[in-house]
Amino acid sequence: MMKCTEATQLLSEKMDRSLSSKEKINLGVHTAMCPACRQFGKQMLSLRKISQQYVNHKEGNN
Template sequence: MMKCTQATQLLSERLDRNLTNSEKVNLGLHTAMCPACRQFGKQMLNLRDLSQRYVKASDASAQDK
């Protein structure tokens, strides 16, 4: 069974690279049983989305000047 430290590491890494099939399966099993890691994964995705929106808004603002 994957530990929470391993799961949070993979949840972070999946933002930067494609996980292997084995990593995906193990992470999916862990997050299905661990609400804390499941929430951490959602927060990581939200942070990525907010960061991307901020960059797009900043780029649009810079072009308007």
């Protein structure tokens, strides 16, 4: 089974690249059973959204 360190690494990489089918399956199984990694993934998505909104806001003010 995938370790949390591997899962969080993939959750981070998922923001910048497409995961392989094997990575997606392993990550899906892990996050289905691990509430901490599931929460980490949600937080990563929230941070990305907030960052994009900030950049868009800054660009709109220039």
